[in-house]
Amino acid sequence: MRKVSIIGAGMTKFGERWDKGIPELIAEAGVRALVDANLSGEEIQAVYGGTMAAGRLVGQEHIGALLADAMGLNPLPSVRVEAACASGGVALRQAYLSVASGMYDIVVVGGVEKMTDVSTGDATIALAGAGDIEWEFFSGATFPALYALIARRHMTEFGTTEEQLAAVAVKNHENGSHNEFAQFQNKITIDQVLNSKPIADPLKILDCSPITDGAAAVVLASSDIAKKYTDTPIEIIGSAQASDTLALHDRESLTSLKAARVAAENAYKQAKVTPKDINLAEVHDCFTIAEVLAIEDLGFFPKGKGGIATLEGETALNSKISINTSGGLKACGHPVGATGVKQAAEITWQLRGEAGKRQVDNATIGLTHNIGGSGATAVVHIMKRAD
Amino acid sequence: MVEGIPSIWRKIPNRYRLEGNVCETCETAYFPPRVVCPKCRRKGKLVKKRFSGNGKIYSFTKVYTPPTGLELDAPYHLAIIELSEGPKILGQIVESDDKKVKIGAQVKMVFRKMKEDGNAGLIHYGYKFKVID
Amino acid sequence: MIGIVSYGAYIPKYRIKTEKIAEVWGEDSDRITKGLGIIEKSVPNVDEDASTLAVEAARIALKRADIDPQEIDAIFVGSESHPYAVKPTSTIVAEAIGATPHMTAADLEFACKAGTAGIQICLGLVKSGMARYGVAIGSDTSQGRPGDALEYSASAGAGAYIIGQKNLVAEINGTYSFTTDTPDFWRRPGQDYPSHGGRFTGEPAYFKHVGSAARGMMERMNTSIEDYDYFVFHQPNAKFPLRLAKKMGIPKEKVTPGLLTPYIGNTYSGAIMVALSNVLDQAKPGARILVSSFGSGAGSDAFDITVTDRIEEVRNRGTKVKEFIDNKEYLSYGKYVKHRRKLKM
Structure with a gap:
């Protein structure tokens, strides 16, 4: 297993983001993480995304493809991970494993949820699915x-x-x-x-x-190349x-x-x-x-x-x-x-x-x-x- | 959320009359019934078992903010019940004073309407509990 | 020998006092309480309906009986407030008590006498050998139009009877019915509340049918009023059964043990079933009971019943009617409106 480090991080303002949907939120967080990691985008080899209930909250499934598309990262492989409120953490772990295994050198992990498009009662029901x-x-x-x-x-x-x-x-x-x-x-x-x-x-x-709208993203890299992109990799x-x-x-x-x-x-x-x-x-x-x-x-x-x-x-x-x-x-x-x-x-x-x-x-x-x-x-x- | 008709139908024995199962190998009782005994796995032998509906409160809360569809029922008590045969089960406690709803209180099962799919849809029935005086 | 193997009744916990309803409509509550003889009526919880009441009553009946629910070959539930217009209540009860699938079931409707109609059907099935045990239930969560006279009486309750040939708590010596087409009370499809003929519901409907069935029963059994310890008459209010008793020369004390309307209102299909349960809860072995139900539209089913020694062995196994009557919680009119889902959400 190779060592893996975080070389970039970004997030949106969390809250009631009435003017933003899933694509805008994830792009905002993703771009910030890429900028933070001093990447242009070409270096990235795969996308991992955590989201729990997009299907119930905004009617959108196929979030993997949506994330890559919204961040301008096509045609990279993109995987959506769902583990209820741990979707983001589990996505991070899947991304970590993909770099640790040697399959990829640099990947981006995003997490997003758009929750305020529905009523509180309906959001409660969507969350109950956890x-x-x-x-x-x-x-x-x-x-x-x-x-x-x-x-x-x-x-x-x-x-x-x-x-x-x-x-x-x-x-x-x-x-x-x-x-x-x-x-x-x-x-x-x-x-x-x-x-x-x-x-x-x-x-x-x-x-x-x-109940919150928001997105966050981090970029992972194999530790042996991490210093190429940042002075302070976090392993x-x-x-x-x-x-x-x-x-x-x-x-x-x-x-x-x-x-x-x-x-x-x-x-x-x-x-x-x-x-x-x-x-x-x-x-x-x-x-x-x-x-x-x-x-x-x-x-x-x-x-x-x-x-x-x-x-x-x-x-x-x-x-x-x-x-x-x-x-x-x-x-x-x-x-x-x-x-x-x-x-x-x-x-x-x-x-x-x-x-x-x-x-x-x-x-x-x-x-x-x-x-x-x-x-x-x-x-x-x-x-x-x-x- | 509207639960599908087949989904409601296949759980009728469990929800109407507390049908679960018991592993004959390790004598652990399960509600709802399990397909595999998590303790014995391949060595387990599961057979149907109907629970009495008697038990005691293990933990409880009073729900003031209900999910859509249960507005008329709120506020309602919700509890984890330890059935006398062993397994724990989640259920509403009806018609019992706040003072009586406490950990260790004896309860019995009652048959109630759980929710309705609007005015034209199905009515869901099932178990709730009541504190025994 | 054929008769009642076991019985069970169920009354919801909630009550509303006549005065609370009268207050809303600006009526004189004393006059109404005295006029109808109803002090308070039962109200179902938000999560109760005719099928949940029927299940509770049937479970109590099973608790009092030494039978395997799988031996029940027929279940009939009579109600005018079946939760579904189409889809049986009886199958819900059958599943909940574990009687399915080798059995038959059907729902009945005959205003307030659909429960006793079920008893008669069960008697026929059991006597013919088509069923080992039959269960007849009368259950209602009836509604009166807000402001209508019926709002003071229409209430909720259920009674369940297991009919069979062995281990009887009461023998049914005979049954007799009196039926005509008399439109005293009805509800058309899609209507939330029933309509009725006002004073027409009295003489040509209630009194004629209940009285004729009771008298016809006694003629057939060759009995007289002195032969019976209890008379249980349908009770849309407390006045009618007492007036009928007076007319027939029946002492009041033979009627009051089976007269529950003052405390729970008119439980419709449940009424005669719950009232008879209350008599069985207290009758001594050997006691003889004459029952005459009433269903608007109109008909009455009468039964001549003799309590057996076994009653004392089984009646304490289940919750008694008196315990249900005493275990109560009062509602305001506002809460009552919520309980009856008269609120449009």
Whole structure:
């Protein structure tokens, strides 16, 4: 296996992009990544794209071809990857494998979702497809409801409080306020979260990531040629993915995502690092409780201590470990297929030292954690600034 | 989302009367029925089993923002139920006070309308649960 | 021997008080409560309809019986609020209780007496040997036009009876029907609410048919009022059955155990089925019951029934009518409108 590095990254502003469709969004992010990597385009050999529900949200399938076309990269082979909200992360991993295997030297990975063309109710239904349609959605389960079921168990088993969950949102909005690409750049308070509209008890609207339009892209190259294009290649030193039951109720435990634990373990093993070595992580906080599970499953905090650690500020920028410096899914926004790629872009900028006001001091090793559905897919990447 | 007619039809035994299956090799019960026992794989032997519908609440939430089509039902309780025969199942809890809907509460299955495909389409029926006093 | 092997009734949890409806239409609630004898009526939940009620009643009946659902060879569901105009309710019930596929099923409609029509059909099938067990269900989530007199009474409930020849909780000694074409109440296709003949629904319809069937039954059995412990009459309101009893010289106390309209309203096809269940919930072995149903249009089915010793063994296995009546939650008129899906979304 060859070593693989990220040599360029780009993203669109996340948010309600009323004036842009999928082709415009992906082209905007793709061009920025190519410019960032100092590429003209001819060097690229393949395109990978993550998108979850274009068919339901805008009626468009055949996204692979669309991506290559929109970015002006025909006739390159182009593959669309779907793994619900982990589509972007899994696309990144497929692209990584294609370069690591020696098949390609340089590839581009994009992620995109256009979510605001439909009503919130219809978007909710499209997202429900990430869970088990036949045995969860049939009974009236929405995504917030599934994570609410997780939250209730976590609160019961470990004494996690609604205030601790709210602290996740407060911290991510704080980080998002320093990110020009973030959907929400406003700061919020714990009281605001606690008093916001109930969605699926105990989760309130400010515990939930928003419905977002957006795209992100990164360019991968074999590490041995990466320096030709950038002074600061970011090497992917660990890449792992795992699966679990589609339905939440089929899991042995609700308070930990087994797929995330397995993926993390394998990624750490490949990267030859431990959780202590990680300076910062972009984790999948589709709901506040999801970030609590993430920082426990990744080994940053003991099981059951993620909530209190967050409330005590241990995950804030430049604290014990900086979690979701981009603002996370909560504040930066969650265009589902783009999220996994955006996480990689954020880590790239952080490890290069280009993150401005939200820069983590001495950032050397970063991690991305991207979850599909209620935990049926988990993909973890570990990245390091090449020496 | 409109579920296709054949899809509704083929799940009638499961949704109307909680028909699942049990692996005779490892005695694990499954709802919905599985084609392969994930524990025994090729050594598994799956046979039909009808569940009692009795169980207890493992986790619960109250849904205030329903998907399109369930506006009249909201807000509703949704729970993961641990059936007395073993498997866990997701279902709505109906006609039970907030105070009674808690982890460990005993529930029984009831037969309810799940949703309607508009005024002219099919009516979907299935299981929901109710807290036993 | 032929008769009732088991029985089960179901009443939804929700109620609306007569006064809450009267208030909306500016009516004098005392006058209406006294006039109809209805204090409150049952209202189905948003997710309930005639088939879900029928399934719940049938499941209780099965719980009280020692039979394998696969031995049920016929199911008939009578209703005037079948969820589908075309597509049977009875097949939904049959699947839900596990009686399919070696059996027959059909839906019936005869205003409020479609349930007792089912009992008669089951009696015929069982007696002829065409069925080991037959299930007859009367189930309705009936609706009255907002503001109409029927809005105070039209309610929801179901009763299910397993008819067979072994392990009877009550023997059916005989049945007799009285039928004419009398247009007192009807609903045309595509109409949400029924129409009725006002006071015409009384003498020429209800009283003539229910009374004639009851009297005809007694003539055939060569019995008199003294031979019966209970009289169960159809009950569109609380006034009619009591007035009929008075006319026939039946003591009130033989009628009231089977008179539930004051507490749940008129459950239409469910009415006589639920009322008889309430009598079976309390009758002593040996008690004799005369039942006379009524369906507008019009007809009455009468039954002469004797309770057996087995009743005491099985009745506690299932939820009793009284428990359903007592387990209630009141709705405002607004919530009632939502429950009955009168809101156009």
